Amino acid sequence: MTSAVNLATANAVGPEISWKGSRSRLKALTRLDDEEIESLRLPSPIFPHKCISVALAHTVTQDVYRHHRPLKLGICAMEDKVCSKSNQEIFRRLEADSHVEVVLFGDKMLLGKPVQEWPACDFLIAFYSDGFPLDKAISYTRLRSPVCYNDLLMQKLLFDRRLCNRVLNHVGVRTLKRLEVNRDGGPRASSRELVQHVYNRPPAVSLSEDENTLIVDGRTLHKPFVEKPVSAEDHNIYIYFPRTAQTGGGRRLFRKVGNKCSEYDPNLVVPRCITEKHTTRSYVYEPLxxxxxxxxxxxxxxxxxxxxxxxxxxxxxxxxxxxxxxxKEIRQATGVSKFEAEAASKISAAFGQSVCGFDIVRDQGKSYVIDVNGWTSVKHQPEFYGQCAQVLRQMLASRRPN
Known part of the structure; x- marks a missing residue:
């Protein structure tokens, strides 16, 4: 397969994929019975949904536009993200279509104006980054009812790795075995009190005598393992190596600083869930x-x-x-397996994100999804920009308001 896989190939047989189904997306959030699950359901903003036909992957029907005014596409995100080179490549291609008028909201509008003064749009691309007023944007979608490319309520779910993992498991995407140390009341859904009721017992956490095994409520995970803060906005991820005569310690990962993205620490032995025992900080642990x-x-x-x-x-x-x-950081386009293509389709539909980045680790012929990131910039990949803009344009055509 080529690096740009058309998912219609992997799903050539079967029904069209609908953006409906928030209930099925969210049933996996917590260990609750059916009545409790229903009370935790996060409804999506109300707007008309339409299925996306597999045929749209191949052709654009210009007849859809005939005799209609240009479509207004709102770009609702922080200016530093909107103006990044990679996002500009996509938006520029969309605006090149004479049937699409791109409207940039801008920081001054987002942060300083009430949603009643935000411009009305037919379609909306909105995604979170630092400083973005997500709740305000959700209020705007309820007021104006644009067709949303990215489900804003589901973006809240992306903040918590535990909830992401539950959704991935529910839709059948392969993930890693993991342990959770929950001291913050557990994953946050629309009813924090109910979720806290499920997770209100503090976990029993310990390290084995040889310091090579983490034990959480009787479940074990052997080093090497990865420690992730539950907040997906916290990128201070640690790796712990087994203690032997030759090795041990750990590695601290962080956002790139110059040419550096992690550093080895020979004294990084005891996980933070133990050193921070009397705090509310919570972590997810996965094998390396x-x-x-x-x-x-x-x-x-x-x-x-x-x-x-x-x-x-x-x-x-x-x-x-x-x-x-x-x-520029060296990144090479790579082929996508059938499993990875199917995982991409499931992730996009389950999280309600028309553009959604996610991370994969390939190990001995198997692929594991280890993180879901929401709208993510793709740097220095012209092939992606063109294909992405084409698919987004096709979605506009298929969902055009009457």
Whole structure:
């Protein structure tokens, strides 16, 4: 398969994929009975949904536009993200279509004006980053009822890795075995009190005598393992290696600083869930896999039809970012397996995100989804920009208001 896989190929037989189904997406949130699950359901903003036909992956019907005014597409996000080179590549291609008028909201509008003064749009691309007023944007969608490319309520769910993992498991996407140390009342859904009732017992957490095994409520996980804060906005992820005569310690991962993305610490032995025992900080623990070729896979779903993927050197290996002569991080387009293509389709539909990045680790012929990121910029990949804009344009055509 090519690096840009059309998901219609993987799903050539079967029903069209609908953006409906928030109930099925969210039934996996907590260990609750049916009545409690129903009370926790997070409704999506009210707007007309339409199925996306597999045929749209191949052709655009210009007849849809005939005799209609240009469609207004609102871009509702922080300016630093909207103006990034990769996002500009996509939005510029959309605006090149004479049937689409792109309207940028801007920080001044988002932060300083009431939603009643935000411009009315037929379609809306909105995604979270630092400083973005998500609750305000949700209020806007309820007021104006645009067709949303990205379900804003479901973006709240992306903040908590525990909830993401439950949704992934529920829709059949392969994830890693993991342990959770919950001291914050557990995952947050629309009824925090109910979820806290389920998770209100503090976990029993300990480390084995040889300091090589984490024990949480009787369940065990052996080093090497990865420790992730439950907040998906916290990128301070630690790796703990088994203590032997030759090795031990751990590696601290962080957002890139220059050419550095992690550092080894020989004294990183005891997990934070133990050193921070009397706090409310919570963590997810997963086994560390030996990634094939020492590479991570960054994948990008665009609707249920299209997936693009690149590889990069895993930050867990050396902690150094590989760059080319122009200073750009080296990322290579990679083929996508049938499982990865199907996972992309399920993730896009389950989380209600028309553009959604997610991370994969390939290990001995199997692929595991380890994180879901929401709208993510794809750097220096012209092939992706063109295909992404084309699919988004096709979605506009298929959902055009009457």
């Amino acid at each position: 896999l030996s990634a094939d070729n020492g590479e991570d896979v960054k994948a990008y779903a665009v609707g249920p039809q299209y997936c693009y993927a690149v590889t990069r050197k895993s930050p867990a290996i050396t902690g150094t970012v590989r760059r080319d002569l122009s200073g």
